[in-house]
């Protein structure tokens with residue numbers, strides 16, 4: 001009984017109110033299987049993070065048709081339309097948390113929940129992640145809504 005309960009908690013995410021620290025996120029085969037917060041991701045909040053230039057700033061590089069009211073979308077990276085058909089939620093979590101784990105060291109995509117951000121980091125950002133664990137889950141939830149059929 002105890003073992004079964006434990007297994008349920010592991011697949012559902014971390015236990016109540018907790019979150020996984022950036023250095024403790026477990027990447028396996030380009031996926032992060034376990035949610036890094038106990039609170040499920042909120043797609044509406046995730047859309048705001050994508051568009052916010054001080055947070056995700058995803059639209060500097062990626063275009064998203066579902067957010068077409070946002071001006072100045074980027075084209076240095078693939079459009080995110082249909083991304084939920086190309087990647088599983090677990091893979092999307094890995095891409096957002098630390099793109100290097102999926103695309104390799106050379107990627108220009110920032111690691112949004114990683115402390116491995118390079119050497120020329122402003123002093124006040126050392127030891128901080130760009131997004132919080134909850135913002136990562138919110139973004140992953142929003143990406144999960146981006147299907148080709150829309």
Ligand code: HEC
Pocket residue numbers: 050056057058059060061062076077078079080083086092095096103106107108109110112139143
């Ligand atoms: C500095 C540019 C840049 C920013 C900012 C950026 N990305 Fe990326 N992203 C890339 C590039 C480039 C790729 C393609 C993989 C590669 O070449 O490294 C990519 C790939 C992806 C992919 C896989 C796309 C596919 O269709 O295969 C997803 C999902 C993604 N990014 C999500 C995001 C999200 C969400 C944000 C904001 C939180 C973000 N990216 C911010 C550059 C960026």
